Amino acid sequence: MNNTCIWILAFEGFGREREALEETVLLRYEKSLTYLSFFLLQQHTTFFTLIRYCIFQITQKKKTFASFFSLLSKTKSTAEMALSRLSSRSTTLLQPFATTSLLRRRHISTDTTPITVETSLPFTSHLISPPSRAVETSSQELLSFFRDMALMRRMEIAADSLYKAKLIRGFCHLYDGQEAVAIGMEAAITKRDAIITSYRDHCTFLGRGGGLFEAFSELMGRTTGCSKGKGGSMHFYKKDASFYGGHGIVGAQAPLGCGLAFAQKYSKEEAVSFTLYGDGAANQGQLFEALNIAALWDLPAVLVCENNHYGMGTAEWRSAKSPAYFKRGDYVPGLKVDGMDALAVKQACKFAKEHALKNGPIILEMDTYRYHGHSMSDPGSTYRTRDEISGVRQVRDPIDRVRKLIIAHDIATEKELKDMEKEVRKEVDAAVAQAKESPIPEPSELFSNIYVKGFGAESFGADRKELRATLP
Amino acid sequence: MLAEDASFTVTHVHPMRTLDGITLPHVLRFLRFVTLPGKKKMAARIHGGAGAGAATALSTFNPKKLVAPSRTNLPAARSSKRCIVAAAGSDASKSLRVGHSQKLIANAAVATKAETSATTGTGHELLLFEALQEGLEEEMDRDPRVCVMGEDVGHYGGSYKVTKGLADKFGDLRVLDTPICENAFTGMGIGAAMTGLRPVIEGMNMGFLLLAFNQISNNCGMLHYTSGGQFTIPVVIRGPGGVGRQLGAEHSQRLESYFQSIPGIQMVACSTPYNAKGLMKAAIRSENPVILFEHVLLYNLKEKIPDEEYICNLEEAEMVRPGEHITILTYSRMRYHVMQAAKTLVNKGYDPEVIDIRSLKPFDLYTIGNSVKKTHRVLIVEECMRTGGIGASLTAAINENFHDYLDAPVMCLSSQDVPTPYAGTLEEWTVVQPAQIVTAVEQLCQ
16 A cells, blocks of 8 residues: 555655556556545645545546646645546545546535644743644544634734724734634634633634624624623623633733632632733733733633734834733743644643643733734734735635645535635624614613613713703 | 720719810820710710810719819800711711700710600610721621731731631631731722622821722722723721821821812721621622721720610711801711810800711711801811812812802811921820910901
């Protein structure tokens, strides 16, 4: 079996022996193809997919060996392009000999049989032994990753255009590029675990189960928003999903998050709380104060530093003497994770949850990147080059990574994924349109929810005459 | 922080000094009061011979030992001077029942309260910090979600002994000793409150809470609003503030003026053991974030409070002494200076109405308004700074709402706009003294 593979691999270099090997393979393929397919199933890189595809083509005698060769000799990316161009058919994973019509459209796999993927980068750890690089996932999960991340990406882009159309005002901090952190975290935890984050909270809200309509309404200041239009972009909350916001002041959520962990310990809930903050907030004193208390009292707190390398306009090397944020906990163990790899994030969060429940706080540093500027008022290019942004987008984009995984595992085809993205786009557009129609809050809403139960005290509006309300 | 000699179980009466020369510690030393516990009302009898009169320190009364050698300053000396003091600290009607007051001596310098409803039992006497502790303990017994966090509240027992014994009773998870990080532990309390716990956060001195201002303002006050009502923050933030005995500028701050603009919080100031316990309990039970201002010098006040459970209304002002000529609004420690001045004023023939506003945010404009409508003159006596203090807001509120009822401009006596000096005499001059109150009343009542 392996010989066949080796020969195929060796083809790239050899010219004259091509024909000879060709015959051998063709003669022997029937015996070895089964083994080959299964063998290739273990390797999840595109290269082997290509080979498998080509073998399949050969079995169907659709392509000659020559074309197989030409495919091999091209670069990987163009081979992918060729693959996608050629493939309008899908293959069944476990039936290499299937002679079913190649034009039949297969249903996108919702298989939950576990697939094991290795993360692209190893975990770096501090004071703790890192989790394994092999992540268990399933095709259903991968597809949900893709869909949810595409949804988040599309939502942020829609928010971008809404801001430019002046329907969203004030501050709007966009999360595109960092979706893998939100998605991977959700995959590892339950709705009883709490998440609290800073102002870059649109996608985290979505991940916790928030609706697009509520999100857009809140952004546009309508009553139907998740905070009744009174919070805005920086104040998304979802209490029933244990999403605690949404905070405008950098670092203020760190003590709050440790307070959530304290409450979980107090009520013996067996849940953890994830406190997300950025590399800018990592220099806040209250973070270290909270970390000290959390470590002292053994709170089930996971502190997650979403390191996108820029604190607004200041690069991390200019603001932190020690940019190893996962080590800054000193006595608290830490783990550095590739934040653009949703599966790595999932593995790390699962590991962190287990650790926090038993041993107290842990710091996760997610190495991630944001494509937009700090907020919509920031072009994002004065402190970094456009080449850097596009470079990251090409090489490390989280959605593309999952896309490649999905295609590599033949869970869906490129076209299906594109269709999914189109669906997502329609969904987002529909939500935007619906949110645009929503009503703006009533004037009396100015005075509601200030106190929980009012006491008949009167309150006045700015004009001191017309707008009066008795606090409810 | 008061010296131990300020307890009030004195068994003999000291000769009275001139009223102007008496400072608060002296006053407290010489006062003796007796309480008649009424249902949910504080009843107190003032010992006539006790001298200068802030009407709040209380002690056991034994009529047989009543000796009142010098009453030269009191115009109409009688043998039995008994006045009933009651705090309108309940949801009883706010109208003042003055039936019984007809029998009382005209120069009684303390609040008269008619209601002598059947005494349900003897109350028990305790100091203000013990009253706070009792309130806290009762609430912690009642609701397992109540926890206390602060510096040295646990094993040490609290720097003012308010949380003494609680750690032994409730354990380390409910009475938490925090490291010195006000920002973080205030934030933690607020985060815990978001999930449903009811923490009582203690600032060892109110001034230290400036470090937690962000948490108190943004997260404590505003979260209920910015989350569209999803989260309630039922925290109580408490601690001693105010000008003490030569504590220095940084430890003598009055934070009620800094916090008063924060939307979404309630502020109350306690002044007697009765209302301390009642307000503590009400604050813990309230769904809103409440800041409870105590005063460093008032922790050793003694009073008899009822045995049965009671709660004071958080938004209600307390009628300390009804009167006809002028309304004096005050809170916390200044209440005692005012009552001391009221003694003098009564001797001079004035009839001041003294209201302890208790609720600093929001103001109890109902009680205050009724009083203004009756007397038409207002004097505010406060310990805050002149600029931007509680008095300044109260002046604005009264002018706006009750302008037509005023016969004279609202006068506000506040502390000077200076950092509190260390030297004792200078410190005395930064806060309002009873003599200044007397002068102000005379000026207003011309």
